Amino acid sequence: MYQPEEGKPAYNQPQGAATGFPVSYNSATSGYSGASTDYAPPPPPPKPLVEWSTGLCDCCSDPGKSCITLCCPCITFGQVAEIIDKGSTSCGASGxxxxxxxxxxxxxxxxxxxxxxxxxxxxxxxxxDCTDCLIHCCCEACALCQEYRELENRGFNMVIGWHGNVEQRTEE
Structure with a gap:
């Protein structure tokens, strides 16, 4: 153990204190052997991508929402953004x-x-990402309506927002 010089205080440092530098290496306990072929299992394959539940131009299914989105897209965008952000930003702030x-x-x-x-x-x-930008640049209202419908079809009540949906699901 460390012996302090005369006139200097002794520090109570436990033996083998963590310094960030390896002190010794024991191949028997480290789990590493140069010739081993043991590898971690491969990650699971990615889930296959799915189609949108409605088409981009299926706006006729909800003419009221389509009219609101055409006149004031900030409302629909705010509702969609709140759900996508899981309530970290409000509908009003996003809109x-x-x-x-x-x-x-x-x-x-x-x-x-x-x-x-x-x-x-x-x-x-x-x-x-490229098609996302093209769709929004060419047909903003259709894109917002499609996103709104997708979230509705996934079980979200868009009117009550993220926190309302969470509260509603915990009460059931």
């Missing part, structure tokens, strides 16, 4: 940010396309 982006640069689709990508990743939906 307000969408509106601000629309007012400043005139193109809210640059913001909403990222949520489509996030939604695809969460639910294993077919598509890619």
């Amino acid at each position: 307000a940010l969408y509106t601000l982006i629309c007012c400043v640069i005139g193109c809210g689709c640059l913001y909403s396309c990222f949520y489509r990508s996030k939604m695809r990743q969460q639910y294993g939906l077919k598509g890619n």
Whole structure:
């Protein structure tokens, strides 16, 4: 053990204290042997991607939501974003940010396309980042309506938001 020099205080450091540097190596207990062929099992194969539950142009199934989305897309976007973000941002905050982006640069689709990508990743939906941006840039209202319908078809009550859905599911 360490012996302090005369005139210097002794520190109560336990023997073998962690310093971040290896002190010794024992191949018998380390589990490593140079010739071993034991490997960790391979990761499971990725889940196959699924189709969207409704088509991009199936807006006629909910004409009320389609009209709201055409007149004020920030409402539909806010509802979708709140569910996708699992309640970390509110419907109002997401809708307000969408509106601000629309007012400043005139193109809210640059913001909403990222949520489509996030939604695809969460639910294993077919598509890619490039098509997400193209769909939102070319037909913003149809894209938002499709995302809204997808979440509804997955069991979300879009009117009550994320926290309302969580509360409703815990009461059942």
